[in-house]
Amino acid sequence: MSPMRWMTEATCGNARAGHLHTAHGIVPTPTFMPVGTAGTVKAMTMDAVRSTGAGIVLGNTYHLMLRPGAERVRKMGGLHRMMDWSGPILTDSGGFQVMSLGALRKLDQDGVTFNSHIDGSKHRLTPEISTDIQHALDATITMCFDECPALPATPERIEQSMQLSMRWAARSREAFVPRLGYGQFGIVQGGTERELRERSVRALTDIGFEGYAIGGLAVGEGQELMFSTLDYTTPLLPGTHARYLMGVGTPDDLLGAVERGVDMFDCVMPTRAGRTARAYTERGTLNMRNARHAEDNRPISPHCDCLACTRHSRAYLHHLFRNNEILGPMLLTWHNLAYYQRLMRTIRAAIVASNLPAVAAGLRADWAAGDW
Numbered sequence: 001m002s003p004m005r006w007m008t009e010a011t012c013g014n015a016r017a018g019h020l021h022t023a024h025g026i027v028p029t030p031t032f033m034p035v036g037t038a039g040t041v042k043a044m045t046m047d048a049v050r051s052t053g054a055g056i057v058l059g060n061t062y063h064l065m066l067r068p069g070a071e072r073v074r075k076m077g078g079l080h081r082m083m084d085w086s087g088p089i090l091t092d093s094g095g096f097q098v099m100s101l102g103a104l105r106k107l108d109q110d111g112v113t114f115n116s117h118i119d120g121s122k123h124r125l126t127p128e129i130s131t132d133i134q135h136a137l138d139a140t141i142t143m144c145f146d147e148c149p150a151l152p153a154t155p156e157r158i159e160q161s162m163q164l165s166m167r168w169a170a171r172s173r174e175a176f177v178p179r180l181g182y183g184q185f186g187i188v189q190g191g192t193e194r195e196l197r198e199r200s201v202r203a204l205t206d207i208g209f210e211g212y213a214i215g216g217l218a219v220g221e222g223q224e225l226m227f228s229t230l231d232y233t234t235p236l237l238p239g240t241h242a243r244y245l246m247g248v249g250t251p252d253d254l255l256g257a258v259e260r261g262v263d264m265f266d267c268v269m270p271t272r273a274g275r276t277a278r279a280y281t282e283r284g285t286l287n288m289r290n291a292r293h294a295e296d297n298r299p300i301s302p303h304c305d306c307l308a309c310t311r312h313s314r315a316y317l318h319h320l321f322r323n324n325e326i327l328g329p330m331l332l333t334w335h336n337l338a339y340y341q342r343l344m345r346t347i348r349a350a351i352v353a354s355n356l357p358a359v360a361a362g363l364r365a366d367w368a369a370g371d372w
């Protein structure tokens with residue numbers, strides 16, 4: 001097996017269907033990665049995650065280095081063994097989480113010093129430290145250590161941040177230990193500034209990675225700006241490598257980003273919504289706490305094969321959330337992840353059948369049609 005590679009199966013417009021070949025298995029793309037931040041997909045057993053059809057999950061260096069710590073993960077047999085997940089795992093590199101968690105942090109040219117949001121203890125991340133931790137976690141896909149500027153930010157601040165991230169990308173690549181079936185992804189930065197995005201892509205492709213992520217989006221810029229940034233960024237990336245849009249998104253975001261050439265996604269929306277009584281369906285979202293569900297014996301979705309939809313009713317989910325029963329978030333997280341995976345399979349099949357425009361129009365019409 002060569003180092004990790006992505007192989008095209010079909011294209012439809014700018015959309016691509018393919019397979020990501022890794023040391024931990026082959027993943028059909030486009031693919032949605034359930035977020036398993038601290039070595040668990042919240043409220044889900046990994047059997048439940050497998051039953052949804054997920055192919056790859058995401059973990060976070062920031063959270064795992066703080067608790068339980070890379071050494072304890074190693075003593076538990078590594079992240080795959082600890083989580084009971086034999087498929088590929090992609091780990092984010094930590095810089096974004098330090099910024100987004102608002103942890104007390106000091107950024108310098110060499111890295112970031114921060115206080116843990118858990119116990120206030122002091123820690124440091126650099127491209128080398130982050131890459132070493134991801135190696136210790138046995139991550140299948142290692143992400144470069146980058147800096148994602150908080151918005152709003154001036155073009156000058158975004159340029160300085162992008163340049164720093166590109167220097168850190170080179171150091172991350174230097175620290176990466178190549179292994180058959182493993183890979184490292186560069187992260188394109190540059191905000192919504194076309195010239196900065198172009199320079200960032202060139203810097204990363206000059207270094208060379210097994211895949212390329214588009215970072216610095218889904219940070220409050222809005223869907224229109226996100227899509228317009230993708231319109232000119234994804235075509236610049238090598239067509240032979242996987243493209244991963246970080247932190248995205250709603251079902252409508254996923255469809256629009258696949259249409260613009262993106263292959264991989266991660267987002268906390270389906271799992272966070274599952275814990276806050278919000279159900280994703282083919283007809284939009286439902287608030288299961290709403291009284292209108294109290295005596296509705298229909299499943300959340302008639303198209304879903306998850307436990308919530310095959311064994312229970314909307315009325316039962318309503319009851320569980322109204323009573324703050326733990327089973328509520330469990331069943332609804334399961335349902336939401338099952339919906340996201342079904343959506344990705346529907347989109348993928350449409351690309352293979354060269355039928356994405358018609359299927360996309362149908363998906364958008366159904367989302368707009370409202371509940372059954």
Ligand SMILES: Nc1ccc2nc(N)nc(O)c2c1
Nearest residue numbers: 096148215216217218246247
């Ligand atoms: N929206 C996001 C989500 C996760 C990210 N992770 C990294 N490392 N960098 C970014 O720019 C991200 C953006």
Ligand SMILES: [Zn+2]
Nearest residue numbers: 304306309335
């Ligand atoms: Zn369901």
